Amino acid sequence: SPTCKLSRKKNSNQSELCTVGTGWVRSVRAQKANVFLHVNDGSSLQSLQVVASSELSDPLLTFGSAVEVTGILKKSPHTKQPVELDAKQINVVGECNPVDFPFKIKERHGLEYIRQFPHLRCRTNAFSSLLRLRSEATAAIHSYFKDNGFVEINTPIITSNDCEGAGELFQVEPSGPDYAEGENFFSVPAYLTVSGQLHLEVMSGAFSKVYTFGPTFRAENSQSRRHLAEFYMVEAEISFTQSLEDLTKVMEDMFRFATEHVLAHCVEDVDLFHKHVTPGHRWGCDLKTEHEKYLVKHCGNIPVFVTDYPYDLKPFYARDNQNHPERTAAAVDLLVPGVGELCGGSLREERLNLLSARAGLNDVYSWYLDLRRFGSVPHGGFGLGFERYLQCILGVDNIKDVVPFPRFSHSCLL
Numbered sequence: 001s002p003t004c005k006l007s008r009k010k011n012s013n014q015s016e017l018c019t020v021g022t023g024w025v026r027s028v029r030a031q032k033a034n035v036f037l038h039v040n041d042g043s044s045l046q047s048l049q050v051v052a053s054s055e056l057s058d059p060l061l062t063f064g065s066a067v068e069v070t071g072i073l074k075k076s077p078h079t080k081q082p083v084e085l086d087a088k089q090i091n092v093v094g095e096c097n098p099v100d101f102p103f104k105i106k107e108r109h110g111l112e113y114i115r116q117f118p119h120l121r122c123r124t125n126a127f128s129s130l131l132r133l134r135s136e137a138t139a140a141i142h143s144y145f146k147d148n149g150f151v152e153i154n155t156p157i158i159t160s161n162d163c164e165g166a167g168e169l170f171q172v173e174p175s176g177p178d179y180a181e182g183e184n185f186f187s188v189p190a191y192l193t194v195s196g197q198l199h200l201e202v203m204s205g206a207f208s209k210v211y212t213f214g215p216t217f218r219a220e221n222s223q224s225r226r227h228l229a230e231f232y233m234v235e236a237e238i239s240f241t242q243s244l245e246d247l248t249k250v251m252e253d254m255f256r257f258a259t260e261h262v263l264a265h266c267v268e269d270v271d272l273f274h275k276h277v278t279p280g281h282r283w284g285c286d287l288k289t290e291h292e293k294y295l296v297k298h299c300g301n302i303p304v305f306v307t308d309y310p311y312d313l314k315p316f317y318a319r320d321n322q323n324h325p326e327r328t329a330a331a332v333d334l335l336v337p338g339v340g341e342l343c344g345g346s347l348r349e350e351r352l353n354l355l356s357a358r359a360g361l362n363d364v365y366s367w368y369l370d371l372r373r374f375g376s377v378p379h380g381g382f383g384l385g386f387e388r389y390l391q392c393i394l395g396v397d398n399i400k401d402v403v404p405f406p407r408f409s410h411s412c413l414l
């Protein structure tokens with residue numbers, strides 16, 4: 001049953017087999033003869049009910065304190081929980097002063113309030129549910145790719161390329177007594193990665209189907225509710241792909257698989273969100289977001305693929321559709337209600353002559369052009385913003401509330 005993880009031991013007089021439950025107190029209720037506690041260890045939303053005689057009561061047993069309870073596990077007379085722990089001994093492992101603790105018993109704190117306490121917000125129901133969901137969704141995405149023959153690649157965090165060419169890079173420099181300020185450790189300018197795509201393209205030229213799921217970084221100077229400076233991206237790259245339909249099929253399959261898995265495995269946590277968290281159908285206000293909003297609404301508030309963007313709007317790697325005079329690129333974005341752009345993808349330009357005609361590529365990306373010289377194949381891929389995915393399925397308005405420790409401009413707490 002979903003309660004504290006319990007261990008068994010013989011109690012001091014060795015006569016009874018006792019159960020030990022550990023966790024943090026979520027509620028305390030004293031009656032004449034008994035005191036009732038709810039103890040939660042983060043394994044689920046459900047807390048373990050502890051029943052103790054009032055002699056075991058202790059003023060240090062407060063909301064938020066850490067406890068170890070030893071007792072006999074019994075069938076509960078209440079329908080809400082299957083079992084309860086009849087306490088023989090309660091040990092307050094860590095006190096918690098209720099006056100100073102920022103969360104108060106029986107109060108429902110909003111996501112915006114708890115965001116002020118990044119080191120403590122995992123103690124709230126809403127945020128602990130969120131992080132369990134996030135963990136489950138991560139596992140589901142990995143299993144989707146494993147089940148479908150993709151090889152996982154750990155693409156580098158430090159890189160010398162700017163995949164998206166948008167110039168939103170964090171530069172990496174050494175620090176410490178051995179280094180002068182601004183010293184160039186790598187002999188070339190090095191950055192935190194904005195996308196693992198180019199490295200995945202290298203690997204798709206040997207393994208056909210590859211993916212990566214890791215942190216990416218963008219120095220976006222925006223305070224929007226859908227941008228972070230550090231976010232997780234799920235990226236896939238598939239060789240011998242001829243059409244955007246092949247790509248959108250994988251995007252859709254992965255989305256469905258992960259979402260069905262989360263809905264089936266995290267029923268209580270999802271319910272909590274759908275009951276208590278305001279759905280995020282408010283939109284950002286820049287023009288691009290407004291366009292996305294219009295399109296999603298126009299199509300009946302469902303996920304929408306937008307394909308074949310103007311060529312000049314897309315990065316150097318996007319494949320030219322060669323449909324003059326419009327000149328479009330074989331690129332696709334997936335827009336979803338409440339969030340807007342969730343995934344960006346494209347077929348990649350695999351033709352050496354077309355790629356090398358793009359300005360500047362010969363100097364900086366000669367290795368990338370080599371991929372087109374040695375066994376080049378039609379290929380394509382996409383990247384899904386994992387935090388935006390969580391916003392979308394849970395209806396969370398602000399991206400800062402779906403990540404354990406948000407990083408954004410003017411904020412790097414902890």
Ligand code: 4AD
Nearest residue numbers: 195197227228231235342343344345381382383385
């Ligand atoms: O559209 P983007 O920039 O595409 C790429 O980086 C491609 N190289 C991916 C690929 O084809 N392998 O980013 C992909 C997704 C966006 O659709 C968005 O969901 C998310 O990453 N994203 C962000 N999420 C949070 N904060 C930010 N600052 C984000 N920037 C992009």
Ligand code: MG
Nearest residue numbers: 333341343344
């Ligand atoms: Mg994009």
